[in-house]
Amino acid sequence: MNPRFSRRTGLTAALAGPLALAACGRHTVDPPKSVTQDQIDEAMRTPTELNFWTWVPDIEKEVALFQDAYPAISVDIVNAGQGNPHYAKLRTALRAGNGAPDVAQLEFQMIPSFVITEDLLDLGPYGAAAIGDQFVEFAWSQVSGPNGEVWAIPQDTGPMGMLYREDIFQAHGIEVPATWDDFAAAAQRLHEADPEVYLTNFAPSQGAFFAAMLWQAGADPFGGSEGPDLNVDLTSPEAEKVARYWGELSEQDLISVDADFNDQWYQALNKGKYATWIAPAWAPTFLQSAAASTSGLWRVAPLPQWEAGQAVSSNWGGSTSAVMATTRNPIAAAVFAQFINTDPQSTATMANEQFLYPPTKALLEDPAFTGQQLEFYGGQEVNGLFAEIGTTVAPDFQWAPFQDKVYADFTATVGTGVAEKTDAFAAMEAWQARIEEYAKYQGFTVRKP
Amino acid sequence: MTATTQTRNRQEGPRPSTPTARKLRRGRALAGYMFVAPFMIVFLLMFLVPLLYAAYFSLFREQLVGGNVFVGLENYTRAFGDEQLWTGIARVCLFFLIQVPIMLVAALAFALALDTGLVRLKRTTRLGIFVPYAVPGVIATLMWGFLYGPDFGPFAQLAEKIGMSAPDFLGPDLMLGSLANIVFWEFTGYNMVILFAALRSVPTEIYEAAAVDGAGQWRIAWSIKIPALKGALAVCMIFSIIGAFQLFNEPQLMQSLAPTVIDAAYTPNLYAYNLAFVGQEYNYAAAVSFVLGLVILVGSYAFMFATNRRSRR
Structure with a gap:
């Protein structure tokens, strides 16, 4: 029964996991008090590569909209699994000090789990402090810290x-x-x-x-x-x-x-x-x-x-886009997280094509969205x-x-x-x-x- | 092998050691090291270094709040007194005692039957028995999970048709047996191939001599083939000990079907995985892995010791 490699994966993972934690002085962003529009414009003109971990199918659509708006930034999408496998890999990469994405999908309930390990970047100074009123209250309160931090941008809710x-x-x-x-x-x-x-x-x-x-x-x-x-x-x-x-x-x-x-x-x-x-x-x-x-x-x-x-x-359920504190491109990452979750076209695509239930007031008040009659539910406006x-x-x-x-x-x-x-x-x-x-x-x- | 080394030493020993010969020998030794180097490098980097690092790592405790401290052997003391870990180890012991004898006896029976030459369509049969091993364990488990289904699985449906209720394969009483059955299905063919290959290397003259002496097939199997398989059976046994104690994939996948039966510590490997990746107790998970490794080591040595002593007697 020797080649039961699969079976050993557990042990190997348990052994290799810690190995990756050889904390070799990981880099984190010192959050600035505020970021000026000039700094943002400058960063968004600079050719940058962002790494984005998410399991949302067809997220390429929203990413394409972002890249149309900011041609200098290219986004590399990685599907690292859904739910727990995604978080296990994310944690390992974050603690290893390299290999972590700039932006990652986080479900609402996981935000405090990554805040406690100081893995998230406060997006407040990057313009996110001003967008709270675009979202329904319960979604925004889930991403907000006690001192006004914005730990993530809501993407969908349940x-x-x-x-x-x-x-x-x-x-x-x-x-x-x-x-x-x-x-x-x-x-x-x-x-x-x-x-x-x-x-x-x-x-x-x-x-x-x-x-x-x-x-x-x-x-x-x-x-x-x-x-x-x-x-x-x-x-x-x-x-x-x-x-x-x-x-x-x-x-x-x-x-x-x-x-x-x-x-x-x-x-x-x-x-x-x-x-x-x-x-x-x-x-x-x-x-x-x-x-x-x-x-x-x-x-x-x-x-x-x-x-x-x-x-x-x-x-x-429901998810957010969060920026990792280890990112080398905090401005571009923060702008990206805000763009895909607030841009009218991007959010409408998510809601109407990927069927993610939206947290933005604009869509929840839009008759084109709320008035859809679903045949599966006997034509009900679900x-x-x-x-x-x-x-x-x-x-x-x-x-x-x-x-x-x-x-x-x-x-x-x-x-x-x-x-x-x-x-x-x-x-x-x-x-x-x-x-x-x-x-x-x-x-x-x-x-x- | 001992014999050949000795002869070589005897030949080389008294020979005057000329400088050229010494150089040649050194060159040869170097070549030897070069040949094993690729393996040794990979072995060191991918096996020993992680192992040593994990050992080092298991001496610390990193908390979500409060950081990392050296705790010496504290994780090991906790592991030795951890009821969840030892329940899991007891469970895989039971699994081993039920599953491995049945699997090895079946593998032996298949190998012997194929070796008699009396089975028709020998290659097809051999392949048929081996094929489950080629099915990835994940697929096998998903497939069996479907077959075991209490409402819509084929066994349940069949039982319902004839007015009976199928046993609850995924319930707490039968789960270990259901897992054993999956492993049996996956690995009997693999063991059969090892045993069958070992049988093919028995010189046919011995069978001819036995036939001349009037031994039938049963007698040949019992007195010649099975003793000849002792080495191969020991290998199968060691692999099975390791495999049973490291049971992970099958319970991990069955968990989604029976989350209340298969808990986070159902097998020691599953426990280590959950400690590390759900509870973020990486250090303790490393210690648990080492304790499990120790148990496997002791088990394997105990088995080898027992068989060696018996064969010497």
Whole structure:
């Protein structure tokens, strides 16, 4: 069995990873107080090569627009993987002191994880401080530091809604649930009527979904953390409410607990095992290709509420463009990050051709975007609905400075607890304990408000 | 080999060492070093240096807050008391005990059957058994992941058609067995080829002599072929020990199907990977890798020691 090189990759990676960290005095930019327009013009006329890591398909379109505007700058696009593999490589390159890109795609929840390691360049002095009002508030607050830093430029967002199968709802006389209580009642009714169908699926490894649920309920577990002082509060009454809700639905076998984004899950979506998918604004496009056989059967509604009459949503996913502190071309990189995410043509292309749900007010108020009738959703104006939902997203939700670890621990504790129908609140306590232990090990001062 | 070296020494020893001969010998020695140089350079740069660096690195602790400090053997003390690590090691031990004997017995049986010459379409059969090894492990795991699917996998569908429910291949009870089955599928052919090649090098005269003495195929297999395969089987065994303890790809890929069954520390390698790339505990990951290396070393030596002693007896 010698040539199991693949199997050794783990060990090799574990050994080689640190090797790359031979911190040979890495270069970082000393952020200037302000950058004059002359300096910017000068830099944008100087032939420069930018390296850009992203997994957005067809990003060449937006890059081409940038290069038309700034012919002296050429942009080299690298797809280093999506999500975790991308971050692992990015971290390794940043710590190695060479090989890191000038600009990289970062999901919102990863920004604090790169701020804590001082890997991001504050874009405020490069003109970004003045563009905040072009973006919806919750998106801009996610990229802003406590002292007015601008750590990244929002590219797309995912305000949460509920995608549901109108045909299944109609067949069993179920109304679109307005509150979580209605939702639980509907889950029971549907499952009794047809044991093969579940009102929804709770994916045990989808920490991002659970974070969105906490966010909507008003729990802000890491809120108020600053630098080495970390707040962790996963056992607040709001968080407990969310955990118990999903735990009880699972205990009564009213929802399924399948892992998501794998073949089994795609088939389940196609074959109507789940009557809803509680999902964000990027989900409608995703579903069109993932469950193509169900075209016309789906509709979109706002998220069920904890209190009748409320309208509160949250966010799941979405990305930004961030400039690495190691860049040799801070001005060009900062201008590039702003250009692709604010230029009207570039943002319109992203929204209408790559179907990234936009964070810019201009597009969210543009009838050409919001008025699109999607056949897959029976002609519903899905973009417009999500634009409305976007205005109800609470702007204050803070991510941990090691959010990927928080998600991994979620799967091991709460995800597994809900899936295996054990006490969901005990699982929250276990999650809290794991994070506290890890945070202390990493040198944080842990406070529990 | 010992015999030849000795003869050469005996020949060279008493010969008067003339300057030309010495020069010649030195030149020859130099040529020898030149020949191994390409390997040694790559070996040093790509293997020893990273290894030494990782060893050095495992003596530090770098925190997200607070920087880098020398901690001596603290990471190792933590590793030796780390329940997650040892649960993972126990799990791969169990995996090894279940999977490797079955795989090697099957590989041996295939090799012996092919070697009797009684199998028809010998080359096709041999190729057929070997082909799974040519399928990349990632593809193999994805394929088996689909086959194991609890709702829409073919086994589940088939079971449903005949009114039964298929076992939960991806559940906590069967997962290790399901992984063992994937590895069995991937690597039986590979081991079979090693054993088959070793069988081909047994001189046919021995079989003829055995046949003259009245031995049948079973007796030949038992008394001649299997003893002749001892060396090759030992090689297969060592590779299997290493392979089992370094189990990574299969559980890593199956994780997306059964995230609650395969946790971050399911196998020691997966644990080291997650420590480094999810938890950013690079130093501790290096220490864990070394502890795992040590366990593999001990396991391999224990096996070699046991087999050597038995053969000497």
